[in-house]
Amino acid sequence: MRLGHFERLRPVCPRCLATRGTAVPLALGFVEEEAGGSVRWGTLVCGDAACAMEYPIVDGVPVLVPDLRGWMAANGHLLTLRADLPAAMEGVLGDGFGPDSAFNATRQHLSSYGWDHYADLDPATPPGQAGSVVRCLEAGLERLGALPPGPVLDLGCGAGRTSFELAERTGGLVVGLDMHWPLLMLARRVMERGEAVFPLRRSGIAYDRQRIEARFAGAERVDFWIGDALFPPFAPHGFALVAAMNVLDCVASPPALLQAVDGAVADGGGALLATPFDWSTQATPVEAWLGGHSQRGDDAGRCEAVLARLLTPGAHPQSVERLHAEGEPLDIPWTVRMHDRARMQYSTHLVTLRA
Numbered sequence: 001m002r003l004g005h006f007e008r009l010r011p012v013c014p015r016c017l018a019t020r021g022t023a024v025p026l027a028l029g030f031v032e033e034e035a036g037g038s039v040r041w042g043t044l045v046c047g048d049a050a051c052a053m054e055y056p057i058v059d060g061v062p063v064l065v066p067d068l069r070g071w072m073a074a075n076g077h078l079l080t081l082r083a084d085l086p087a088a089m090e091g092v093l094g095d096g097f098g099p100d101s102a103f104n105a106t107r108q109h110l111s112s113y114g115w116d117h118y119a120d121l122d123p124a125t126p127p128g129q130a131g132s133v134v135r136c137l138e139a140g141l142e143r144l145g146a147l148p149p150g151p152v153l154d155l156g157c158g159a160g161r162t163s164f165e166l167a168e169r170t171g172g173l174v175v176g177l178d179m180h181w182p183l184l185m186l187a188r189r190v191m192e193r194g195e196a197v198f199p200l201r202r203s204g205i206a207y208d209r210q211r212i213e214a215r216f217a218g219a220e221r222v223d224f225w226i227g228d229a230l231f232p233p234f235a236p237h238g239f240a241l242v243a244a245m246n247v248l249d250c251v252a253s254p255p256a257l258l259q260a261v262d263g264a265v266a267d268g269g270g271a272l273l274a275t276p277f278d279w280s281t282q283a284t285p286v287e288a289w290l291g292g293h294s295q296r297g298d299d300a301g302r303c304e305a306v307l308a309r310l311l312t313p314g315a316h317p318q319s320v321e322r323l324h325a326e327g328e329p330l331d332i333p334w335t336v337r338m339h340d341r342a343r344m345q346y347s348t349h350l351v352t353l354r355a
Contacts, residue, residue: 001039001062005223008173009151011064013046014233015053018066023235024048026055026064061184063226064233071179071226078106078181087209094205106182107199107207108338110159113183114198114210115337117161118190122212132334133245136350137162140243140272141169143327143352148268150240153177155229155261156247159196160187160222166243167218177227184224190214191222201339230256232264237355240269246334246348248275248307250283254290255318258310262320262355271323271353276334276346277303304329304349311353323353 012023029043040060046053056063058079065071072079085093090107097103120131150172154163157176160183167174178184190196194215199207216222227233229247242261251257261271279289286293290310295301299309309315311325334346 001057001060002223003037003039005173005175009175009234011233012235013051013053014064014066014228014231016046016048016051017233018231029054060188061224061226065226065228066231075181091207094207099205104205108201110182110186110198111201111207112336112338113159114186114196115200117159118196118212118214121214129335133161134165136245136274136332136334136348137165139330139332140350140352144270147270148240148266150266152241153232153239153264155242155244156250157187157224159183160190160224162243162245163222164216164219167221168216170241172240174222176222176224177229177232179226179228184226187224191219203339230260232260234264236263237266239264240266243272245274246276248273249278252284253288255310258320262323265355267355269355273351273353274348276348278346322355326352326354
C-alpha cells in the first residue's frame with residue numbers, strides 16, 4: 001500500500017460504512033515490512049473503539065471489505081497461492097486438478113482479462129483484437145471532457161490496465177479497487193516490475209505462459225486495493241472521476257453500485273459506466289437484474305431503459321440524486337478471448353455522467 005495514497009485518500013472503515021453509514025477513518029496499525037514509501041505487510045485499524053476492526057495489508061494490498069472474515073474465508077487459499085510456479089509445473093498441476101477445478105477457473109480468468117488488458121502491447125497480437133477495455137475507456141473520456149483536479153477511483157479494475165491509463169490521462173492519483181485477488185496480483189506485478197505475466201489458454205486445459213512488457217507513464221501514481229464496489233472505503237464526494245467498466249452486471253445490487261458511484265464523485269466530477277448487461281445468478285440475483293427478467297413490465301425487459309431511469313433523479317424509487325447523463329449512451333464492441341478458437345463479442349453500453 002502506497003503511503004502517499006493512504007494519506008491523500010484517507011480510507012474509512014468499510015464495516016462501519018456498510019452497517020452504520022458512518023465514515024470512520026482508518027489508521028495504520030502495526031507495520032511488519034515497509035520499503036520505498038509502501039507498506040508490504042501490516043494492518044489498518046478502525047478508529048472507532050466500538051468497532052476497532054483490523055484490516056490486513058497482504059503483499060502490499062490492503063483488504064478493505066465490510067465482511068472481512070467472509071472474504072478471507074473464501075479467498076484464503078488464493079492469498080497463500082505460490083507465485084513461483086514454473087510454467088511447465090503449472091501445466092502439470094492444472095492437468096491434475098482437472099478442468100472444473102478452482103485452479104483452472106482462475107487460470108481462465110487470468111487468461112481472458114490479461115489478454116484484453118495487455119496483449120495489445122505485444123507486437124505479435126494483430127491490431128484491433130485485444131484492448132477493448134482501453135478503447136471503451138478512451139471513448140468515455142473523450143465524451144466526458146474536462147474534469148476537476150483530484151484523485152480517480154477505478155471500481156472493478158480487474159487486471160489494472162484502466163488504472164494505468166487513467167493515471168496517464170488525468171495526471172492524478174488513481175486507486176484500483178477489485179475483489180479478485182489473482183487479477184490484482186497481475187496488476188501489481190505490472191505496477192512494480194513493468195511486465196504482465198499470465199497464463200494464456202490455447203484450448204482445453206492447455207495454457208502458455210505469456211509475458212508482456214507493460215510500462216506506463218504515471219504508474220507511480222497507481223495503487224491497487226481489495227475493496228467492495230458497493231461500499232468503497234472512502235468518505236463521500238472525494239473523487240474527480242469514478243470509472244466502473246463492465247461492473248454493473250457483476251454485483252449483487254446494481255442500484256447500490258450506482259448509489260456508491262453517485263456518493264463517491266466530487267461536485268463537478270465525472271463518472272464512466274460501461275456494461276453489456278450480461279446477467280448471471282452467480283453475481284446478481286434475478287430479482288436485481290435491471291429489466292433482464294421482466295418482459296411484461298413497463299420497460300418490456302429493456303435493461304437500457306431501467307438504467308436510464310435509475311440515472312434520472314426522481315424517475316425511479318432507487319434513482320441517484322446527483323449524477324446526470326452527459327450525451328447519449330454509446331455502444332462499444334468488446335471482445336473477450338476464451339481460447340485460441342473462441343472469442344465472445346459483446347456490445348457494451350457506455351454512459352458518461354457528471355455530478
